[in-house]
Amino acid sequence: MHKWSNRLINLGKFRHNMENFDFYTEVVTFFTNHQIASIVFVVLVLYLVWIQITIWKNGIKSVDAGMASMLCNHSGYGLLDVRLKADYAAGHLSGAYEVSVDDFKAGNFGVASKFADKGVVIIGKDLDDPVAYNAACLLKKAGYKNPVILKGGMVDWVGRGLPVVKK
Secondary structure, eight states: OOHHHHHHHHHHHHHHHHHTOOHHHHHHHHHHHOHHHHHHHHHHHHHHHHHHHHHHHHTOEEEOHHHHHHHHHHSOOEEEEOSOHHHHHHOBOTTEEEOOHHHHHTTOOGGGGGGTTTOEEEEOSSTTOHHHHHHHHHHHHTTOSOEEEETTHHHHHHHTTOOOBOO
16 A cells, blocks of 8 residues: 555544544543642633723723824823833833822822823833733723823833833
C-alpha cells in the first residue's frame, strides 16, 4: 500500500474513535474527579462575568492612545493621571494632572472640575487598572461628562514609544 492510503485509513480510525467520544460524560467525570479545581473554575468564570456586567452597566468606555490624543487636542478633554506619585514622577503624559482617587472619594475633585463639562481621559497603570476604573465611576457619579479610560494605561503608551515627560 501507498503511504498516503495508510494515513487515510488511520484518519478513518480517528474519526471512528471521535464518534464514540461522549463530551458530557467526560465533563461530568472531570468535575467529579477534580471537585476543588472545578469549583474554583466556576467561581472565576462567574467573577469575570460579574466584572464585565458591572463595566457594561456603568457605561465606562476605554479609548486607545490615538483617540485619547484626539480627544485632548480637539475636544478639550483633560488628562488625569491616577497612578502613584512615584509612577507619575517617573514619567507621565504631557499636560496630565496628577490626581488621587482618595480625593475623589472625599468629594474633592480639584483640578478635575475644570473638565466637568468637556470630559476627561483617566490614565491608569496598565490594562484594566481598577484604580482608573474607580476614578471614572466616581467622576461619572458626580456628573462629569464622558469620563473615559486610556486603554492599556501608561504601560501601553510607553510600549508604543509615545512621548512622556518627567517631573
